[in-house]
Amino acid sequence: MTEPTTEFPPPKILTLSSTHKPILITQGAEGRLYKTPSPFQPNQFCALKYRPPKPYRHPILDARLTKARISSEAKVLDRCYREGVPVPAVLAKDAAAGWMMIEWIEGEPVRVGINTWLGERPEDDAALDTTQEDETPLIDLMKRMGVAVGALHRTGVVHGDLTTSNMMLRPWADDRLPNGHGDKTEKAKAVAGDVVVIDFGLAMQSQSDEDRAVDLYVLERAFASTHPRAERLFHHILDSYRESFKKAPGVLHKLEDVRMRGRKRSMLG
Amino acid sequence: MSKRPATETSDPALTSKRPKPPSGVTMSLERIRLEHIPESYRVYGALFRDVSNASFLQAQLISRNPEFEYAFVDASTVLSRAHLLAAVWNAVYTSVEGNLRTPNVHSEVVASLNINNNIADGYRRWGITPDKTKDLVVVKILSSPDTLGDAQQEKDVWTRLTAQVKGRPVQLTDQEIAQVTDWQKVRKYYKMNGAPVLDQTKDEAEKRKKMESLAIMGMALRGL
Numbered sequence: 001m002t003e004p005t006t007e008f009p010p011p012k013i014l015t016l017s018s019t020h021k022p023i024l025i026t027q028g029a030e031g032r033l034y035k036t037p038s039p040f041q042p043n044q045f046c047a048l049k050y051r052p053p054k055p056y057r058h059p060i061l062d063a064r065l066t067k068a069r070i071s072s073e074a075k076v077l078d079r080c081y082r083e084g085v086p087v088p089a090v091l092a093k094d095a096a097a098g099w100m101m102i103e104w105i106e107g108e109p110v111r112v113g114i115n116t117w118l119g120e121r122p123e124d125d126a127a128l129d130t131t132q133e134d135e136t137p138l139i140d141l142m143k144r145m146g147v148a149v150g151a152l153h154r155t156g157v158v159h160g161d162l163t164t165s166n167m168m169l170r171p172w173a174d175d176r177l178p179n180g181h182g183d184k185t186e187k188a189k190a191v192a193g194d195v196v197v198i199d200f201g202l203a204m205q206s207q208s209d210e211d212r213a214v215d216l217y218v219l220e221r222a223f224a225s226t227h228p229r230a231e232r233l234f235h236h237i238l239d240s241y242r243e244s245f246k247k248a249p250g251v252l253h254k255l256e257d258v259r260m261r262g263r264k265r266s267m268l269g
Numbered sequence: 270m271s272k273r274p275a276t277e278t279s280d281p282a283l284t285s286k287r288p289k290p291p292s293g294v295t296m297s298l299e300r301i302r303l304e305h306i307p308e309s310y311r312v313y314g315a316l317f318r319d320v321s322n323a324s325f326l327q328a329q330l331i332s333r334n335p336e337f338e339y340a341f342v343d344a345s346t347v348l349s350r351a352h353l354l355a356a357v358w359n360a361v362y363t364s365v366e367g368n369l370r371t372p373n374v375h376s377e378v379v380a381s382l383n384i385n386n387n388i389a390d391g392y393r394r395w396g397i398t399p400d401k402t403k404d405l406v407v408v409k410i411l412s413s414p415d416t417l418g419d420a421q422q423e424k425d426v427w428t429r430l431t432a433q434v435k436g437r438p439v440q441l442t443d444q445e446i447a448q449v450t451d452w453q454k455v456r457k458y459y460k461m462n463g464a465p466v467l468d469q470t471k472d473e474a475e476k477r478k479k480m481e482s483l484a485i486m487g488m489a490l491r492g493l
Contacts, residue, residue, distance in 0.1 A: 013305055013362075014305070016305050016306055016307055016365075017304070017305070017306065017307060017308040018304045018305055019304065036304070036305070037304040037305075038304065039303060039304045039305045039306075039355075039358045039362075040303055040304075040351060040354035040355050040357070040358040041351050041354075042302065071493055074489065074490055074493065075490065075493055077486075078486050078487075078490050078493075081466060081482065081483070081486060082464045082465065082466055082483065083464075083465050083466065084465045084466040084469045089482035089483075089485065089486055090485075090486045090489045090490065091355070091485060091486075091489060092355065092358065092359060092362075092485075092489050093489050093490070094362075094366075097366075100489075103482070
């Protein structure tokens with residue numbers, strides 16, 4: 001049991017009977033995400049988030065940390081869902097065993113949508129093509145991202161790891177396209193859908209401008225490095241964020257300080 | 270009725286594995302398939318309307334009559350099939366893990382519907398109540414298949430159940446459940462009053478789906 005294997009052993013819960021084999025979706029430093037049939041919703045899938053035991057930690061401490069982290073993530077999701085922030089619902093959990101099952105969100109990460117939209121254009125093109133084409137669908141997506149982050153912050157939750165990979169684009173039920181644009185191209189479809197925020201593994205409850213500003217700063221930096229060709233449009237996220245709750249202007253003000261000094265606060269006096 | 274086609278994953282491979290009920294027997298008992306529990310488990314469910322012997326049934330539970338080992342759930346506190354099955358799944362899982370908090374897997378179903386750890390409170394709200402319970406959900410959980418086969422087992426469970434519960438059996442569907450749900454009670458028990466997500470949702474089917482999620486989440490987070 002303790003001998004190292006090349007393939008990670010799945011959690012016990014996934015070794016019990018199921019009609020479909022669980023699929024390992026991602027694997028982070030802290031945990032793994034599987035796609036597996038929902039335990040009690042026929043013909044539906046769910047996401048199982050599993051935090052395996054860490055052999056390098058003392059077992060008692062390890063058990064306690066794992067349990068606390070699963071519970072805290074579940075609590076944050078519950079709070080967000082109640083408040084109407086678009087997040088996956090929790091279906092079941094066993095914090096002591098290190099797993100929770102959450103609603104499976106259909107669609108692609110926002111990262112993929114934006115990259116599909118941007119297509120294969122060469123990078124140095126960015127400055128040139130501002131007048132070339134109608135960017136409304138992409139700008140519309142950016143605005144929806146700002147609204148989603150604003151809703152999250154209004155609720156008193158900071159995400160801790162906002163990136164375009166931690167936001168999903170859940171397809172709209174109808175084939176509606178952004179902003180009645182009427183542009184039925186594949187491109188516009190790539191950036192259509194509701195923004196659903198995922199992965200609250202580093203989230204915490206906070207109402208402080210500082211924490212919220214750092215959240216935005218992390219997103220800004222991640223966005224710039226993931227989508228350099230769309231960086232000039234990032235301000236649309238902040239513009240719609242500004243309108244999304246009362247304290248947002250203060251947060252954006254703070255963001256300027258954070259930009260000056262970076263994510264970490266100085267520890268020197 | 271409350272299913273959103275956009276998010277539903279329909280997979281023919283999954284559905285084709287569901288056997289039809291044995292022919293020739295008209296019964297409202299259903300074998301319920303759950304995932305991530307040992308294959309040996311058999312779960313049956315039924316809904317009875319206008320039950321007239323609730324007091325008798327509750328007395329059997331209290332006296333721990335082994336002939337009446339069922340989960341009896343007051344149907345007015347159930348808001349959908351998925352809501353009920355979340356509790357059933359939790360009870361079976363807890364039993365498999367050896368972590369039952371109540372005397373058996375059936376009482377665990379009722380306690381699992383609660384959003385706090387107060388077991389007596391769970392029985393009182395979700396369980397069968399003399400003179401009050403009109404419509405009743407019955408769940409039977411068996412940890413091993415019958416040697417005579419599933420069809421026979423299903424028939425036996427149904428024969429015994431219909432002799433014990435005096436009521437009108439109907440199918441355990443979302444539609445039938447919705448007819449007997451006491452929404453005010455459900456909203457209160459799951460602390461949904463004032464939840465912004467429900468005020469923001471206009472579409473009635475969508476709203477019920479969100480209420481279902483809120484209830485399931487409340488159960489999953491019990492005690493937190």
